[in-house]
Structures are given as C-alpha cells and as structure tokens.
Amino acid sequence: MTVFLAVIIAVCIMIKIIKNEKKEQKVLEDAKVVETRMQHSAICEINNGNLPIIKVDNLNYLSNERCHYLDNAAYSTTTSSTAYHKFYNGTYTKGKQSGYRSGISTTYPVTTYKENMHKGTLVVTNERIIFINEKYSLCIPLCRVISFTPDTNKIDVYSGNRIDSIYVPNGFTVYNLLNTICKERNK
Numbered sequence: 295m296t297v298f299l300a301v302i303i304a305v306c307i308m309i310k311i312i313k314n315e316k317k318e319q320k321v322l323e324d325a326k327v328v329e330t331r332m333q334h335s336a337i338c339e340i341n342n343g344n345l346p347i348i349k350v351d352n353l354n355y356l357s358n359e360r361c362h363y364l365d366n367a368a369y370s371t372t373t374s375s376t377a378y379h380k381f382y383n384g385t386y387t388k389g390k391q392s393g394y395r396s397g398i399s400t401t402y403p404v405t406t407y408k409e410n411m412h413k414g415t416l417v418v419t420n421e422r423i424i425f426i427n428e429k430y431s432l433c434i435p436l437c438r439v440i441s442f443t444p445d446t447n448k449i450d451v452y453s454g455n456r457i458d459s460i461y462v463p464n465g466f467t468v469y470n471l472l473n474t475i476c477k478e479r480n481k
Contacts, residue, residue: 304402307379311406330463332365337464340471345478350417359421363471367416368461369425369432370448376405416460418468420475423451425460434458436475444469 330337336346340363348361355361383398414427423439425432434453443450444465449472451458462468 304379307404330365332363337467340467340474343470343474345420345471345474353417355419356421359419361417361419362475363416363418363468365416365462367414367425369412369414369427369430370459370461371410371412372407373410374405374407376403378403416462418471420478432458436479442469442472
C-alpha cells in the first residue's frame with residue numbers, strides 16, 4: 295500500500311513539474327523573439343563580407359577597437375536545482391507525544407533546470423563580444439573564442455568550457471560578422 299502511495303505521489307509531482315515547464319517554455323519562446331534595430335545597410339555590408347564601423351558613445355573601447363555590430367539581443371542562462379524526496383516503505387508507530395517510522399526509506403533526487411532570459415544589447419567589436427543588460431553583462435574576448443555556431447535566431451559561442459547562447463534577430467548575420475573579423479585578425 296505504501297509503495298502504491300509513493301508511486302501516486304511521484305506521478306503527481308512529475309505532472310506538476312511538466313505543467314510548470316510548459317508554462318515556462320511558452321514564456322521563453324516569447325522572450326527568444328528579438329526585433330532588430332540595426333540599419334539595413336549595415337546588415338547588407340556584414341552579409342557581403344565587409345565590416346561596418348558603428349559609433350557607440352557609452353562603450354569603453356580598448357586600444358584599436360572598433361564596433362561592428364550593435365543590436366537587441368537576449369542572453370540565455372540555465373540554472374539547476376535538486377530537491378530530494380524521501381519515501382518510506384514500512385510502518386509508522388505513534389507514541390504518546392511523537393511517532394516514528396520503521397522500515398526502509400528511499401531518497402529520490404529530482405533535478406529541475408530553468409532557463410533564464412536576459413534581454414539587452416549585443417555589441418560585437420573586433421576584440422570582444424559584449425552583452426549589456428541592466429542587471430547582467432557578459433564580455434567574451436575574441437582571442438578566447440574556440441568556435442561559434444549560428445542558428446536562425448541565435449548564435450552559440452564556445453569559449454573554453456563555456457557555451458553561451460545569445461538570441462539575436464538574425465544569427466547568420468552575426469556568424470558572417472565573426473567569420474569576417476576572424477579573417478581580418480589572421481591577416
């Protein structure tokens with residue numbers, strides 16, 4: 295009987311987790327849609343293999359650094375949390391003031407992952423990839439970037455043991471820009 299109750303409780307917990315994940319997935323899908331604010335001429339230059347220079351006043355430039363991309367973006371971070379659920383397979387004896395359980399107890403770890411979206415601005419220079427937000431910022435020097443993978447609405451940047459997913463209006467434009475910058479740096 296207690297095993298049956300434990301299974302029912304576990305199923306109820308899983309149903310609740312799945313419902314919450316579906317709600318969060320809908321919110322994330324809405325957050326991943328990023329509208330562009332870049333001029334069409336600059337995007338065409340990037341896709342043709344040229345490096346447009348965009349003036350950004352609020353950016354602390356390094357020496358010989360030039361901005362080539364400035365657009366809206368969303369940065370994705372994933373957090374995990376583990377909760378341990380304990381189930382008893384045995385009897386419960388109630389004393390005068392308290393009770394105790396006898397038998398075997400089993401602990402099940404349940405790990406949940408949550409993807410957080412931070413909306414902000416992506417700046418790509420010839421030295422760095424910078425994501426700026428009110429609460430969160432990210433700076434990846436291009437010398438540490440191992441590779442990058444485009445998608446229709448995001449780009450994954452691999453640097454060291456990290457994978458950073460940045461959602462942009464057009465991932466292939468950023469991919470073309472990073473390829474052109476890498477070719478220029480290797481000359």
